[in-house]
Amino acid sequence: MRPIRFATTALAAAALTAPLAASPAAAEGFGDGHWPPHHSNGKAERLRWAAPHDLHIGTAIAGGGHHTDQDYDPPFASDRTYRTTLARQFDSVSAENQMKWEYIHPERGEYDFEDADRIVDFAARHGQVVRGHTLLWHSQNPDWLEEGDFTDEELRSILKDHITTVVGRYKGRIQQWDVANEIFDGDGELRTEENIWLRRLGPGIIADAFRWTHQADPHAELYFNDYNVEGVNAKSDAYYELSQELLAENVPLHGFSAQGHLSLDYPFPGSMEENLQRFDDLGLGTAVTEVDIRMTLPESGEPTEEQLDTQADYYRRALQACLDVDSCESFTIWGFNDKYSWVPGTFEGQGSATVMTEDYTRKPAFFALHEALKEEKKWPGWPGRGHGGR
Incomplete structure (x- = not known):
């Protein structure tokens, strides 16, 4: 197994004092020692380009949920910098x-595909x-579902219709x-x-x-997904067992897939690679799907240098656990910009x-x-990794 190198304090300081969306010249290969421009097209800057060819590096597209209570417009529709960064950094x-x-x-019998269509179309345009x-x-x-007076047969039909309609609409995409999603509680009991x-x-x-999902799109990969299963x-x-x-x-x-909503208030889950590997041994694909690393902020509201270094350590260890398991071919962070993160609105005092x-x-x-992505990509002879990029 290759050695793991974590972000240093000096790197943390450079990141905080850098121009917008910039990266250290030495780290990104800019030999003249100058910072790249804010919206540089240089492939060396991009996570998706640094990644080995068999790993998708992804993010969540902000929208809905807590965003409806914020004092900004939906970022995917209104923030051009957000869309540009989304397209350049992630595949x-x-x-x-x-x-x-x-x-x-x-509503029952009514679907609203507008936002989902925009996301799928955006993805197609940007590879x-x-x-x-x-x-x-x-x-x-x-509410119509949770509070409706349905027979069991009607409820079953509603779920089948939903899966068939939604999955079928995006078949092949x-x-x-x-x-x-999240069908077990913390004790491993079904949420009955x-x-x-x-x-x-x-x-x-x-x-x-x-079965219904597979019938609607036989080519899609079908996953369990949950938090606190890292x-x-x-x-x-x-x-x-299931x-x-x-x-x-x-x-x-x-x-x-393990979501990866982690906190600096708790130790990093050290058995993450072991856990993913046992599902790999069953012949299943694995993925890390919703990574963010929250922290309890000082009174200033700004993270300390030590917190940022530890956060970088957690992010890299989560990625490395995925990289070290052959079947882990998708690593997704749950948003990439603090302004649009769900964390502050959900965990008081954290962000x-x-x-x-x-x-x-x-x-x-x-x-x-x-x-970590660059190291994995260039490592010679590593099984399944180190060839090509996006």
């Missing part, structure tokens, strides 16, 4: 909220793959679907109270959801969770990811 995108039930299926998020979940469901589908239709609906624990054990059961029943389950500040200045975490 994979996920809809943060725009494909969830409450946005894409606001990006798309992760679909999500089809069966306990949260962010519309979505690389991976998070079919079943919170999740309307499990509560009313029983655990067998999970397999049905995978390491080996009761929750990830539950997914491991995965074995579904595979034995020939259910079209193709992968397992600075992404790889860029609000003015697009790149943090040490960005450089840590970029360096």
Whole structure:
């Protein structure tokens, strides 16, 4: 296994004092010692170009959710710098909220594909793959669904129609679907109270959801997705056991993904590679899908140099865990700009969770990811890695 080099304090200082979206000249290969311009087209600056050919480096596209309560317009539609950065840095995108039930299926029998269509079309124009998020979940469901007076048969039909309609619309244009999202609690028990589908239709609906998704798009890769399953624990054990059961029943389950919503208030999950590897050993694909590293901010509201260095360490270790597992071919950060991050509105007193500040200045975490990708790409003879780029 190759040695891992983490961001240094000097690198952190350089990141904080650099021009917008700039990177250290030495680190990015600019021999004249000058910072690259804010919107340089240089491929050396891009995460997607630094990545080995068999790893998609992605981000969530901000929209919906907490953004509706903020004092700014939706960034994907209104912020040109956001779109430019999105296109140049990443070759994979996920809809943060725009494909969830409450946005894409606001009324029974009515679908709103406008925002999702824009994301899929944007990805096609910029050579990006798309992760679909999500089809069966306990949260962010519309009131008509959660409060409706449906028979079990009607509810089953509603779910099948939703999956068939949404997945079918994007057939051939979505690389991976998070079919079943967050179906276990922290103790590894199914969410039979919170999740309307499990509560009313029983655990067998999970397999049905995978089958219906596969029927709607036979070429899409179908995943479990959850948080706090980065390491080996009761929750990830539950997914491991369920995965074995579904595979034995020939259910079209193709992968397992750990979200990666981490915090500096807790140790890094040291068994992350081990956990991903055991799903790889089952023959499943693996992915890391929603990485952000939040921190409790000082009274000033600005992270300390030490916090930024530790955050960079966490980002790189999460990426390295993915890189060291052959089947992990998708690594996604959950947004890239602090202004549009979900964290401050969800965790009081916490923030600075992404790889860029609000003015697009790149943090040490960005450089840590970029360096790790470059090292993996150039490492000679490493199985499955080190050939080409995007």
